[in-house]
Amino acid sequence: MSQEVLDIIVKKITEQKGDEAIEEAKLNFDEPMIILDTKNWDVKTAKLLRDDPALAFDFLSCITGVDYEEHMEVVYNFFSTTKKHSMYVKVKTTREKPSVTSVESLWKSADYMERETYDLFGIDFPGHWNLRRILLQDDWEGHPLRKDYVTDKKALGLD
């Protein structure tokens, strides 16, 4: 079942973007997972995932930023309320200038979750209507969930 979904996803995306677009496609704990580079991830691809009748990923569950030290990743967890299947999309981006196209215009649930990822990782989401810090205060320096973030214990009154 999941393998079939994965095959459809791969087929549709290669049709749209060419053979090179998907870096890796596999099953992760029995759920389809595709890994893309940020230059191949845009609103058009996202729209395909949402609007294609065979895929219909209309529910965006979760957006996760991960700092892998050599590169950064944004992971999208989609779910389809009609087809009842789910998938992972991993978008790779550089560490120096992390930037991933925003899908806020397609799934409004991305609004806060992308803001949170920006807040904690400093990943830019071009296309987001209101990309500001959300959990930390506006004048916070740095992005705490990056692996090279140094906690200033003195400023926090811990030292």
Place this chain on the structure above:
Amino acid sequence: MDLLYMVLFAVVVLLGLLGGVTYAILFERKVIGWMQIRNGPNRHGPWGLFQTIADVLKLLMKEDIIPAAADRKIFVLAPILAFAPSFTVFAVLSWSDTLYAADLNIGVLYFLGVSSMTMLGVLMGGWSSNNKYSLLGSIRGVAQMVSYEIPLVLSVLGVVILSGTMNLRGIVQYQDDIGMWFIIPQFLGFVIYLISAIAELNRSPFDLPEAESELVSGYHTEYSGFRYAFFMLAEYTYAIAISAFATTLFLGGWLGPAFLPGIVWFILKMCIFMFIWFWLRATLPRARVDHLMQFGWKVLIPLALLNIVITAVIKVWMGW
């Protein structure tokens, strides 16, 4: 001599009222406590009897805070203006056959006229605090009190038509003469009075001006210490006044079997009337402003007018 008597009586009534308010608050807290499966106040004195006294003492010892941006003069004046009229109306109330201050032949008019001035205190308090929540609370409060003043007055008119007098003692005597309390021929009027009185007093379910979940605490958000105590005092004094008024008009005042003195009957009936409010407060959620207004203007006022018409017809045709 007259003047001395007047002052003396006023002081006695004031002291009685302070005691009355103290125990009205305790009564309310106890009743609501039991309805909510808890004990209510029980720490100060036996049965929590000194709880309110302790509360008042605490309030009196607090620092008197006036916000810097407030309109000082009006801010100071508001609680006094809220309290004064609700106390003044006690002049015409007659506690028993012999115990009364003024035998005014326009008692009903005096009571309604003076008591409606309390809303000035609410407006001034909310306005002068310079706080959006206070302002919203006082706007709501004034709108509500003005709107419900009308059905309140209209519901009383039925009684006045039947008894043919505006003298409060005269009304009670009339009920004695016909051997029936006005609650029976004026039941509709009584119900309208009961509902409008709740709105007039800003009590639950019509406690919008001080809805704590929406407006923090409404028009007295910025008040603390004894000024706040004054607002509370005014509220409960007015509550006692309104229930005393209802007792006089609808429940036969001090009338009752002779084994208890008149004043005891009077107070008992008042307590029953107030108990209904506490009961409602423990049961009902808060109405919404627009529903409240609609209910006042579209339901209560037509009903009150209908009541007047019916009463007039009865009066003329049946010759009561």
Place this chain on the structure above:
Amino acid sequence: MSIKTETMTLNMGPQHPSTHGVFRLLVEVDGETITKAEPVMGYLHRGSEKLAENFLYTQFIPYTDRLDYLNAMTNNYVYCAAIEKLLEWEIPERADYLRVIVMELNRIASHLVWWGTYLLDIGALSPFLYAFRDRDICLDLLNEISGARMTFNYIRIGGVKWDAPEGWVDKVKEKVKELRENIAEYDTLVTGNEIFQARTIGVGKLTKEQVINWGISGPLARASGVNIDIRKEEPYSIYDRFDFNIPTREEGDVFARYKVRIAEMYESLKIIEQACEQIDEGEIIHKKGARIMMIKPPAGEAYTRAEASKGEIGVYAVSNGKNKPYRIKLRRPSFVNVSILQDLLIGENIQNLVAIFGSLDIVLGEVDA
């Protein structure tokens, strides 16, 4: 001639009785109509996700208690389940039953808190105290098995920490009957009340499309006719062994949310009853689960989700093979659900603000992580 009008900015919170915590809502009102609403949050941000990276896997469990502190069992569960997924461990059957019982008890407690505080928000005082009396029944039971009333730290990686004390299961069965009677009583007290219905029916309507697009989950979604409940979608733990319904309603207004939550409490009682019947003696934790230094999931990543009382709670766990998590992402339902306020409040009357806000059932510990 035109009249010059001005909009007014009303700042609700961070200290306000109806925000149930430190939360700020900036509303712009034109007369009585809301034209803009902007939630401001983060006052309770503790950096849970950052903290996770510095702890052993087991040490982070108490921190999940403090996300949605009204429904901590599910938080415990979903975190442990994510790690177990990476470890590919089999959980002893008895542990699964105990997990289900405590999670459902906790769901009832959470819904009762919502029921009480929501009615307090719209001005009814007594239901709050009734609800807390019954919530205490649930909490006492949970206290007996876990040793804590709110921050349980009970569900562990590989199973649960303590076995049920003697007679506990029978006690649960008894209390379920009591709870069922009491909840029915609340239903008669409040649901038919005219004032309550006037304040809730037709207020704060959410459409099906809005729900899906904004990622809303839980009772909020089901009140708008979106029939998703992860307990049925992808039955985790042992939920596929029980017979229960997913209450849904089509109206999408505040009243529908109220009805869905009331109905859900009955369903939870049903699940608890069945679980109490089926539970057997046995192990309560995986044999490696107690050695916390040794918990080292193989490198990999997984997203695990569960149905909390507020909606879909999820954990995205990344392991690099060491004994500390590389990255833990917490998908908190309240955080996603609260974003709808920006859209939902526009055009509403300001008097409905509290009624709508309260109906979302958010917990600030969870919004801010």
